[in-house]
Amino acid sequence: MHMADALISPAVGGTMWAVTGGLIAWCAKKIRAVHEDRLIPMMGVLGAFVFTAQMINFTIPATGSSGHLGGGLLLTALLGPYAAFLVMASILTVQALFFADGGLLALGCNIFNLGFFPAFIAYPLIYRIFVNASSSRLRLWSGSVLAAVAGLQLGAFAVVLETTLSGISDLSFSTFVLLMQPIHLAIGVVEGLATAAVVSVVMHARPETLAVQDAERPTMTRRALIWLILIAVLLGGVVSWFASGRLDGLEWSLKKTTGHEDLPAPEEGIHSYLAQWQEKTAFFPDYTFKAEEAESGLQQEDESAWPTVDAGTSFSGLLGGLITLAVAAGIGYSLQARRKNE
Amino acid sequence: MKAARYIEVGQMDELGRLDTPLHRLDARVKMAAVVLFVVTVMSFPRYEISGLMPLFLFPFVLMGSGKIPFGAIFKKVALALPFALFVGLFNPLLDRTPVLTLGPWTISGGWLSFFSILLRFTLTVSAALILLACTGIYRLCAGLERLGVPPLFATQLLFLYRYLFVIGGEALRMIRSVRMRSAGSKKLSLRIYSTLTGHLLLRSIDRAQRIYRAMVSRGFDGQIRVLHRTRPGWRDLLFLIGWSAFFILVRFYNPAVALGGWLTGEH
Amino acid sequence: MRTPTLEIKNLGFCYPDGTEALYGISCRIEYGEAIGLIGGNGAGKSTLLQHLNGCLMPSEGMVLFGGTPITRETLAEVRRAVGVVFQDPDDQLFMSTVFDDVAFGPLNQGLPSAEVAARVYGALERVGMRHLSERPPYKLSGGEKRAVAIATILAVSPDIIVLDEPSSNLDPRGRRRLINLLRGFEQTRIIATHDLELVVEVCQRVIVLDNGRIVAEGPVREILDNEELMLAHGLERPHILRHQHPH
Structure with a gap:
């Protein structure tokens, strides 16, 4: 369920980076406040454990296909929401850096989607209600599956929202929802099973490990949650308004005034010069909310009118592009050859 | 178990520990x-292709000056590609507005944006990989901390x-011993899992407790201190x-x- | 400056789950001594070691360092003076470079940067591992890891070095190097081990533990040469003594 860089607009990616960065700072502060020094090595080692466990596949009962643990819920059950969120964030960061899972711009989204929902929603609102240190097997398994499904459904929905808001994929909101949610229902069940499987061993062999968690109830207040959502919505709204609406507007008006996408160079005068400048400063391109576009036919027409470029320019653009690429590769290659000779 | 991932991590780790001017x-x-x-990269319009090309200079120069083999990076980018491919492929299906004719072929906006997505993906993802390969996780974390990332998070990384x-080694040994006793079956039932x-x-929990003891034995008080041995110039x-x-x-x-x-x- | 003697008085310990691990342990260790702590698996060696720097607190009796009992208040001071080398170097080397691992202790003491660097290089020099200072610990061989683990302790310049199974997982060359290193230390050394030949070469005195009690204590050769005593407590007379004939 990793989001990829290429599908995210800088506005959405940046907003989610800000939200996630804030959450990390907040969690770090919360953990500092309780002075649980032993959490530090525990978080590190359990991060390595989840990282490893994500690579161990098991056969899903009654299907024959295989699945693996995601770990968000399990970490929360072991470490509490704040530490678990930090651990998930660290795992995703390492994966983004080492395996290019997702990429840097999407990292904020990925941490939020896979870390926030299990730690701050699924765990306190579902898992905790079902499961405690002395729960029956039935409660443990049903609580884990329900919580994992809820966490992943929310995460998947966030993926859809972030992708749609970015507007790089042409996939419509509803199609994407219909694609993502059922897939993640299955993934959620697997996650729940794996979580319960591991927790049941710990419950049996080392109940005190989980009992620590019982003492430290998640203290995330409803007020904090509401604030967080409000800030996220506000940030997202403002940033995407800036990124899309405003600058789009600029582009549209620019087109109206010049009537042409590529400003004819010979046309002189301060006006066209300014317009050209304006066009170039339209730094964030036309990322708009796709659902909105679909509703408005007018905009749709505009949309189709926008990329019309004449074949000649494009061909030369393509040719030039390929040559540029070759030059870039050549420079890199020669640098490397030189280094090797050193 | 996908042990290959550990080899990948190890490979990137090797690169990150090279000593070139770029690494320094x-x-x-x-x-x-x-x-x-x-x-x-992401600020270019969605149909942009040629404008993205000059940006390839950045990854290429970094790879070149950091002794990072091109193949290692591109292989990783290719491995990570499927998701972008999957979502991006809807663009040619959905956006069929013809925007460009190259001789007999008409290219739709969807294909253009699809290729644009792939280009962006290659650029951004390779940049992230190269950043790691030319810095190393250790220097990266120290840098993050100096940039104001909570020390707890840098330590966690x-x-x-x-x-x-x-932990990966422990897992591998356990899995191997399960395999030896399971008559060659490669699958783990939920019970054995x-x-x-x-x-x-x-x-892992035991190990964490031992590490904690080792830490407090050397005066750990909740804060990890590191001696920064570099200065920006x-x-x-x-x-x-x-x-x-x-x-x-x-x-x-x-x-x-x-x-x-x-x-x-032409002009 | 007071003499860093270590005194254990009637120490008893019981784990939170009710398992009793140590009973009535009493002994006195002078500065500069090398003590072998031997006994079968589960005899209580590791539990006893953990009391020496306050990782565990006694349920009964007390441990005195330089005449003052180890309590929560004196913990910081005791930990500065008593360095513990753990059995698995992977638990001890938790930082990302050898340098950072060795610097961890001195930095926690609040020493200035120059002093920290000097201590790190000095300690690494002592164990012959200075050339590895920028390497990541997980890339080291077993012997190198052990040596660096010892350097992490030397860097805090302790009066007492406690080692838990220092020769486990070492090849003969690594083990030889370790023995020479340990013989060269002037600090008090308390070595819990199954490697009785190492005890013969390094230590002057042994303490034999069985079932959480001290069952014998005395000069190395006297104790280890006593075949009956050794066999009775799940140990054996080391070969090195069998082949050494007084001339």
């Missing part, structure tokens, strides 16, 4: 340059990384300024189109 640059300026790079191989993963977790600043200027230049002026225009005699 302050991690912070490299991070800043990569962030600027990603933002520049380092601890996670430090114990990846230790539960025991195996559960015990791996218990061992003018080289670092030059690196950042140079690349920022380049990004701004190619964002507003497309040398590829100019070059193509000059070659084909």
Whole structure:
């Protein structure tokens, strides 16, 4: 369920980076406040454990296909929401850096989607209600599956929202929802099973490990949650308004005034010069909310009118592009050859 | 178990520990340059193709000057590609507006944006990989901390990384011994999985407790202290300024189109 | 300056789950001594070691360092003076480079940067591992890891070095190097081990533990040469003594 860089607009990616960065700072502060020094090595080692466990596949009962643990819920059950969120964030960061899972711009989204929902929603609102240190097997398994499904459904929905808001994929909101949610229902069940499987061993062999968690109830207040959502919505709204609406507007008006996408160079005068400048400063391109576009036919027409470029320019653009690429590769290659000779 | 992933991590780790002028640059300026790079790439309009090409200079120069083999990076990018491919492929299906004719072929906006997505993906993802390969996780984390990331989080990254191989090795040994006793079946039933993963977790918890003891034995008081042994200099600043200027230049002026225009005699 | 003697008085310990691990342990260790702590698996060696720097607190009796009992208040001071080398170097080397691992202790003491660097290089020099200072610990061989683990302790310049199974997982060359290193230390050394030949070469005195009690204590050769005593407590007379004939 990793989001990829290429599908995210800088506005959405940046907003989610800000939200996630804030959450990390907040969690770090919360953990500092309780002075649980032993959490530090525990978080590190359990991060390595989840990282490893994500690579161990098991056969899903009654299907024959295989699945693996995601770990968000399990970490929360072991470490509490704040530490678990930090651990998930660290795992995703390492994966983004080492395996290019997702990429840097999407990292904020990925941490939020896979870390926030299990730690701050699924765990306190579902898992905790079902499961405690002395729960029956039935409660443990049903609580884990329900919580994992809820966490992943929310995460998947966030993926859809972030992708749609970015507007790089042409996939419509509803199609994407219909694609993502059922897939993640299955993934959620697997996650729940794996979580319960591991927790049941710990419950049996080392109940005190989980009992620590019982003492430290998640203290995330409803007020904090509401604030967080409000800030996220506000940030997202403002940033995407800036990124899309405003600058789009600029582009549209620019087109109206010049009537042409590529400003004819010979046309002189301060006006066209300014317009050209304006066009170039339209730094964030036309990322708009796709659902909105679909509703408005007018905009749709505009949309189709926008990329019309004449074949000649494009061909030369393509040719030039390929040559540029070759030059870039050549420079890199020669640098490397030189280094090797050193 | 996908043990190959550990080999991958090890490979990147080797690269990150090389000692080239690029590796010696302050991690912070490299991070800043990569962030600027990603933002520049993503700020191009959705149908942009040729304008993205000059940006390839950045990854190529970094790989070249950091002794990073091109193949290692591209292989990773290719492995990570499926998701972008999957979502991006809907674009040609959904957006069929013809925008470009190249001889007998008509290219729709969907295909253009699809290729644009792939280009962006290659650029941004390779940039992230190269950042790691030319800095190393350790210098990267130290840089993050100096940039104001909560020390707890920087420490967490380092601890996670430090114990990846230790826990991974334990897992591998456990899985091997399960395999030896399971008559060649490669699949783990949920019951065996539960025991195996559960015990791996218990061992991990024990290990964490031992590490904690080792830490307090040497005066650990909740704060991890590291002696920073590097200082940023003018080289670092030059690196950042140079690349920022380049990004701004190619964002507003497309040398590829100019070059193509000059070659084909068009304007 | 007071003499860093270590005195254990009637120490008893019981784990939180009710398992009793140590009973009535009493002994006195002078500065500069090398003590072998031997006994079968589960005899209580590791539990006893953990009391020496306050990782565990006694349920009964007390541990005195330089005449003052180890309590929560004196913990910081005791930990500065008593360095513990753990059995698995992977638990001890938790940082990302050898340098950072060795610097961890001195930095926690609040020493200035120059002093920290000097201590790190000095300690690494002492164990012959200075050339590895920028390497990641997980890339080291077993012997190198052990040596660096010892350097992490030397860097805090303790009066007492406690080692838990220092020769486990070492090849003969690594083990030889370790023995020479340990013989060269002037600090008090308390070595819990199954490697009785190492005890013969390094230590002057042994303490034999069985079932959480001290069952014998005395000069190395006297104790280890006593075949009956050794066999009775799950140990055996080391070969090195069998082949040494007084001339």
